[in-house]
Amino acid sequence: MDVGGTPAGKRRVMVIADPGRESASALEWALYHAVLEHDEIILLHVEPPNARRGAFSTFLRRPSSVAPSFPAGSAAGSAEGGGDYEFLDAMKAACKAAQPKVKVQIERVEMEAKDKATTILMQTKLLRVDLLVIGQRRTQSTFLGYKLSGRTGSTLNKGMVDLAEFLIENSKCLCVGVQKKGQNAGYLLNTKTHKNFWLLA
Incomplete structure (x- = not known):
């Protein structure tokens, strides 16, 4: 699967950034298999409504600390605590290192x-993204700790399709869902035209 593009054109590569192994694996794959040196990486983190207000109050209560290191491919921080955004800086540092x-x-x-899906699609259009990369779990009802909406008329039907699959099918730009299969077992990739494509590490 060729997603590297051509050296002639600069591309915008968006990686969905969340605190978890799936997101870390997606970033790792993008850095070593898709991004070229003239490209631009956008780390997009979608927050639940009112998350920023909660994060600010948590920040006021927490003593200052040093952000943990984040090697690509490992869990990016902890999902607990609305004010924990160190994983974003760690992911950016991993990009600069690679x-x-x-x-x-x-x-x-x-x-x-x-x-969340609609928000991501809106951002891909607003920021003129050429390649969207998202970590993908095997489970169908949740993604990175977020339960999918099951309300009537929603674009996502609960239990029927996960976030990555929805974005793969509905994104105007190329979207790649990434699952890392063990430490050295490579990646399982999904796009609209390639399903369960195996790529060795």
Whole structure:
């Protein structure tokens, strides 16, 4: 599967950034198999509604600490605590270590209408993204700790499709779902045209 593009054109590669192994694996695959030195990486973190207000109050209560190191491919921090955003800085540092010439930016946006998928799709259009990369779990009902919406009329039907699959099918740009299969077993990749494509590490 060729997702590296051509050296002639600069691309914007968006990686969905969340505190978990799936997101870390997606970033690792992107850095070593998709991103070229002239590309730009966007780390997108979608926050639940009102998360920023909770994060600010948590920050006021917490003593200062040094952000933990985050080697690509490992769990990126902890999902506990609304104010824990060290994983974003750690992911950016991992980008700089692997691709020092690549421009990296962090985007934190609030979820629109409690719909994470729609928020991501809106950001890909707004930021003119060429390649979207998202970590993918085997389970179908949750992704990175977020339960999918099951309300009537939702774009996502509960238990029927996970976030990555929805984005793969509905994104205007190329979207790659990434599952890491063990430490040295490679990656299982999914796109709209390639299902369960095996890539050795």
